[in-house]
Amino acid sequence: MKPDTAQFRENAAAAIADPRLQSALAKLPGGLVAQRRAAVTALPEFEALRDEARAIRDATLANLATHLEAFEAKATAMGSHVHWATDADEARQTISNICNTANARLVIKGKSMVTEEIGLNAYLQNSGIEVVESDLGEYIIQKRGEAPSHIIAPAIHLTEADVEADFRSYHTHLDRDRELGTPERLVAEARAVLREKFLNADVGITGANFLISETGSSIIVTNEGNGDLTQILPRIHIVVATIDKVVPTLDEAMTLLRVLARSATGQDMTAYTTLATGPRRADDLDGPTKCHIVLIDNGRTEMLASDMREALRCIRCGACMNHCPVYNAIGGHAYGWVYPGPIGAVLTPALLGITETRHLPNASTFCGACESVCPVKIPLVSLMRTWRERAHNQGPRTRGARILAKLWSAAATRPALYHLLARFAVAIAGALGRAKGRFRRLPIARGWLKHRDLPAPQGRTFQQLWKEAERGVPR
Amino acid sequence: MSRNAILARIRVANPAPQSPPHEAKPAPASLASAGADAVLRFRTAAEAKGVIVVDVDQPANLPLAVVRTLSAANIPVDTIRLNDPALLALPLSDANVTLTRGAAEPHDRLSLSRAVAAVAETGSLLLASGPDNPSSLAFLPETHLVTVQRSTIIGTFEEAFALLRTRYGNSLPRTINIISGASRTGDIGGRIVQGAHGPRQLFVFII
Numbered sequence: 160m161k162p163d164t165a166q167f168r169e170n171a172a173a174a175i176a177d178p179r180l181q182s183a184l185a186k187l188p189g190g191l192v193a194q195r196r197a198a199v200t201a202l203p204e205f206e207a208l209r210d211e212a213r214a215i216r217d218a219t220l221a222n223l224a225t226h227l228e229a230f231e232a233k234a235t236a237m238g239s240h241v242h243w244a245t246d247a248d249e250a251r252q253t254i255s256n257i258c259n260t261a262n263a264r265l266v267i268k269g270k271s272m273v274t275e276e277i278g279l280n281a282y283l284q285n286s287g288i289e290v291v292e293s294d295l296g297e298y299i300i301q302k303r304g305e306a307p308s309h310i311i312a313p314a315i316h317l318t319e320a321d322v323e324a325d326f327r328s329y330h331t332h333l334d335r336d337r338e339l340g341t342p343e344r345l346v347a348e349a350r351a352v353l354r355e356k357f358l359n360a361d362v363g364i365t366g367a368n369f370l371i372s373e374t375g376s377s378i379i380v381t382n383e384g385n386g387d388l389t390q391i392l393p394r395i396h397i398v399v400a401t402i403d404k405v406v407p408t409l410d411e412a413m414t415l416l417r418v419l420a421r422s423a424t425g426q427d428m429t430a431y432t433t434l435a436t437g438p439r440r441a442d443d444l445d446g447p448t449k450c451h452i453v454l455i456d457n458g459r460t461e462m463l464a465s466d467m468r469e470a471l472r473c474i475r476c477g478a479c480m481n482h483c484p485v486y487n488a489i490g491g492h493a494y495g496w497v498y499p500g501p502i503g504a505v506l507t508p509a510l511l512g513i514t515e516t517r518h519l520p521n522a523s524t525f526c527g528a529c530e531s532v533c534p535v536k537i538p539l540v541s542l543m544r545t546w547r548e549r550a551h552n553q554g555p556r557t558r559g560a561r562i563l564a565k566l567w568s569a570a571a572t573r574p575a576l577y578h579l580l581a582r583f584a585v586a587i588a589g590a591l592g593r594a595k596g597r598f599r600r601l602p603i604a605r606g607w608l609k610h611r612d613l614p615a616p617q618g619r620t621f622q623q624l625w626k627e628a629e630r631g632v633p634r
Numbered sequence: 635m636s637r638n639a640i641l642a643r644i645r646v647a648n649p650a651p652q653s654p655p656h657e658a659k660p661a662p663a664s665l666a667s668a669g670a671d672a673v674l675r676f677r678t679a680a681e682a683k684g685v686i687v688v689d690v691d692q693p694a695n696l697p698l699a700v701v702r703t704l705s706a707a708n709i710p711v712d713t714i715r716l717n718d719p720a721l722l723a724l725p726l727s728d729a730n731v732t733l734t735r736g737a738a739e740p741h742d743r744l745s746l747s748r749a750v751a752a753v754a755e756t757g758s759l760l761l762a763s764g765p766d767n768p769s770s771l772a773f774l775p776e777t778h779l780v781t782v783q784r785s786t787i788i789g790t791f792e793e794a795f796a797l798l799r800t801r802y803g804n805s806l807p808r809t810i811n812i813i814s815g816a817s818r819t820g821d822i823g824g825r826i827v828q829g830a831h832g833p834r835q836l837f838v839f840i841i
């Protein structure tokens with residue numbers, strides 16, 4: 160999908176002004192926040208598990224090459240074909256070659272963020288292969304030609320009525336007068352439509368929540384069971400994963416799974432957690448006859464070598480966006496690419512470059528809610544701050560902004576001058592605002608003042624008041 | 635070659651000396667349980683996920699328990715798909731049930747699998763694929779029935795993985811399914827609906 164990150168400000172303003180989107184947003188992440196809190200409260204060791212999860216991710220990243228080699232060796236020994244791709248283009252070609260060699264006409268997919276990142280669907284479709292997303296949320300947005308608006312709930316921006324209207328327009332082979340007005344009916348209809356696709360697909364593509372070196376397995380977690388049908392029914396299974404997904408042992412993966420589900424949906428375990436290891440065995444009655452694993456770098460080694468390294472700990476739970484006031488106000492699409500929310504504001508500049516994405520690190524109040532819930536304790540705020548600094552240092556600025564910034568830094572780095580100017584400004588503002596005690600309108604910050612007034616200063620600066628208080632001057 | 639280029643870049647980003655290997659910690663104490671305690675905990679956790687849990691005092695009584703439980707849930711019991719020899723040996727056909735062998739077919743309504751173990755921590759079932767228990771049984775039919783031996787209900791996933799290592803050495807079957815409730819989705823309007831792509835209902839028979 161083509162990034163639209165440069166338009167962040169316009170997109171965010173449009174999102175806030177969109178009543179339909181706002182009504183969908185109003186209902187949702189709040190539930191996930193409450194469910195997470197309940198799950199965390201129910202597990203006394205949760206905080207200790209977060210530290211442990213962080214330690215596991217750090218230790219794995221510190222020896223990443225060794226763990227990847229171990230994974231490759233074990234997965235190969237178990238009968239999988241392991242492929243490596245440095246960037247999106249190589250990954251798409253590798254996957255496309257596997258599909259073409261197998262004469263695939265229909266590909267069914269489980270939910271996978273990395274295939275969104277590399278724009279896999281469009282690429283395969285351009286070469287004449289039908290690609291169908293099977294996660295219900297992904298299916299809905301694929302039909303609409305949209306990107307996911309949340310990493311675990313891709314259609315969170317849509318209401319039930321939106322989905323009903325979509326299904327009526329896509330599923331034209333069904334009775335026009337059918338009843339469809341409940342989530343149950345909509346789910347049943349999608350189940351029937353997608354069941355046909357599952358049964359006829361040649362290739363199933365899944366992502367991986369984790370890759371296990373100990374066993375050469377991929378692990379996926381789903382609630383729908385769509386990922387399982389994807390990797391059981393078609394004759395070829397392709398696992399697509401970035402290189403940071405590797406975990407040395409099953410026991411370590413378990414610690415990550417314990418914090419993942421609780422942080423994401425408040426479940427202690429999603430309905431289906433599945434280890435897939437190689438193709439079907441000689442005496443198996445089902446399962447794919449071939450299993451391919453595509454390991455993708457696409458910017459991860461650069462992150463590993465940079466000060467964005469800690470963002471590679473991410474296990475894609477979505478908690479940071481559920482708890483983000485900015486995400487809750489504007490939804491995921493305003494971020495303009497596949498990863499929204501605080502992790503998107505950190506990851507997207509790392510993957511696409513800061514020039515195109517310079518507004519994204521501003522999509523934060525720096526309230527810190529994201530890092531206080533992140534199960535692997537990524538310092539999202541300071542990483543966003545680093546990007547802000549970098550955007551500032553290389554971003555295009557107007558002459559006016561440059562002069563203002565110079566003047567500001569001249570004042571702010573000279574305390575005596577700063578106090579003098581502040582006293583002067585506060586005294587004037589105090590005198591102007593004395594009558595009402597507040598400003599309803601100012602030549603700047605119009606949007607801000609539309610919904611609130613600015614209290615007028617009392618006429619003396621904080622430093623003055625502090626000194627007076629120290630001297631015991633009554634106010 | 636991309637493989638070597640990627641590994642080389644990682645090694646540059648991770649200069650020696652590298653940190654000592656991480657030692658996995660045991661499961662959190664509050665999640666551990668054993669024996670009768672584990673059985674109770676498994677049942678409570680599974681029921682909280684909408685799973686129907688039924689006690690069966692001996693294998694020979696499984697057919698009756700299946701028929702009774704499904705009738706009570708208004709699920710017609712006509713044909714059951716299964717392939718596990720131990721379960722096929724039970725007098726299910728005496729209970730007026732037709733048994734079909736093999737992996738699941740698209741129009742199967744009922745299937746029966748045998749779990750390797752169950753994990754009390756989250757009320758989850760551990761199923762291993764193979765000729766006796768093809769994994770399609772757990773996903774294609776609308777209703778999935780699973781038997782688990784009472785003695786194989788264990789406390790935590792660490793114990794479950796230890797059991798897998800003992801049983802399969804270092805070569806796992808194609809699929810290990812950890813199943814914690816029936817298939818569900820919250821993707822339409824945020825409300826949870828059961829039976830997204832897999833079974834609408836899950837029944838566990840503890841033998």
Ligand code: SF4
Pocket residue numbers: 422472473474475476477478479480502529532533534535536537
């Ligand atoms: S950054 Fe942390 S909270 Fe956000 S998705 Fe990743 S792991 Fe979850």
